[in-house]
Amino acid sequence: MTLEQIDYFICAAQSRTFFDAAETMHISQSSLSKQIMKLEKELELTLWDRSKRTAVLTPAGEFFYKEALKISRQYHRSMEAVSHFKDSESLTLHIGTLPFLSQYHLTSVIHSFCAAHPELSFSLKEVEDQELLSGLEKNLFDLIFVRKHMLDLKLYTFHVLTEDRLVAVLPKNHPSASKKTVSLTELKREIFILMPPHTSIYRFCMQSFHDAGIHPQILRTARAESIVSAVEIGEGISLLTESSFQLFRQPSLAAVPINGLEKLSVGVAHKKNMALTSSAECFLQYVKSHI
Template identity: 45%
Template sequence: MTFEQLNYFIAVVENDTYFDAAYEVNISQSSLSKQIMKLEKELNMTLFDRTSRSATLTEAGEFFYGEAKQLIKHYKQTLEHIENFKSLHKNKLHIAVLPIQTQYNLNALFNDFKKQNPTIEFKITEVEDDRLLEGIGKNEYDLIIAREAMFNKSQFSTYPIANDELVVALSSEHRLSKRSKLTFDEIADEDFILMNPYTSIYRLCISQLKLHNIDANITHTARTESIIGSVAINEGISLLPNSNFQVFNQSNITTIPLDPAIKLSVVLAKNKTTTCTISIKKFIKFIEDFMQ
């Protein structure tokens, strides 16, 4: 007795005729009849009353129909359990991260994890903000690393990786360059050069400027290295994560903290709908241990 034969038998019962059942299971009517007869021979039971033109069950057939339905139900459940097991024990891990690996020393972090877990197929993809959230929404990534402000806590679980803060970047020749701290009111009339509009830092800067009722003169937007070059020659000021200046060393640049400070936490994030595989659990535990 095979599960295929059980499905054929159930199809005949539920379609009332061999003709309709054969069409449903996509085999010829004669092949279907042969499979039913093989099943009857193995069971040593007559399942259908062949004196009727329709597929009428015998008493034995009625009994076996209930058993066959249960067997198929358990078979499907077993297949689902097997797939769940395989998914949980998937030895792969795909993490997407903003272009911030260097400034937060994430490359060394990833390398340590790979050394500790050599059997895990570990993949890192660097993408910009909008693509990051789109990708995890489509289950293209198992985990993502980005700034905490990007995540809706009802949808994502987050785990801290690094701390940072937004600072004012200006030329060392700027009139405010000797200040120990700066408020938004004190920089309200400056020309601003901000990061590209698709970045979370740009959106944060815009929201803070609006919060302080500043109609900022944003002369242009650019990548970090271009901004720093422009600020160095006093074309304007910028608002950037302080960690950028550990990567892009530029003379004639001064960075000044904001008052009050605007913190920028970097986190590992997991979509709450993503199945928590063994590999995911291992990486989350690795990050938690690292941060202790």
């Protein structure tokens, strides 16, 4: 027994003839008759008295008609409730991000989006690399702000917002400080202070060293603000994104781009096999048009 058969039966019971019911349901009269006969066969009941000129409901048919109305009403109430739930879901937005919003001027964009869409329940969570990707995979986030090189592009769609690059952070009296660019090979004998190992920038640096055939001497790891202070007092040099250096730059330091490396693309990502909610699509288009 299907809901379609129940709807056909109800329509037939409420119409003067099977012909009128078929016209209402936009099917042929023979198709309507076949579906009602299948229903009778499954129920093992005769629902229609066909001995008269116009088919009328049998007592069993009268009883089933009342039950069919209950089933149909419950079905449509359930579908309406599900629809309200889906609408509610579409008004929630869960965003994950690396801790880099301020350096790419994203904080103000997010604030203005929320002000423009007060109807949305907006959630923003700042996490590190592994938690960010895990959260997207587990559907904890609708969208994430991420660096492109962190993603498997077979699994995720990436929308670039801006480009960054790796720079060598050097004291201004360093021999390479006045150069327009510098290679990793030129810096291979230096002592490095790098970002923490759980960050994508650390992994990007280590992969770049590996590709260049360099085994770097790493003194320690630290956050960007601590790195800038350490380079300033002569503990070593560092590799940072240019945007990070701009946040914490000091007059005594220079930032020289590393040549031969791919750009560090920053953007928004989502799973390829999952359709975006209307809220997520709205947010994505807003961010893309305001960066």
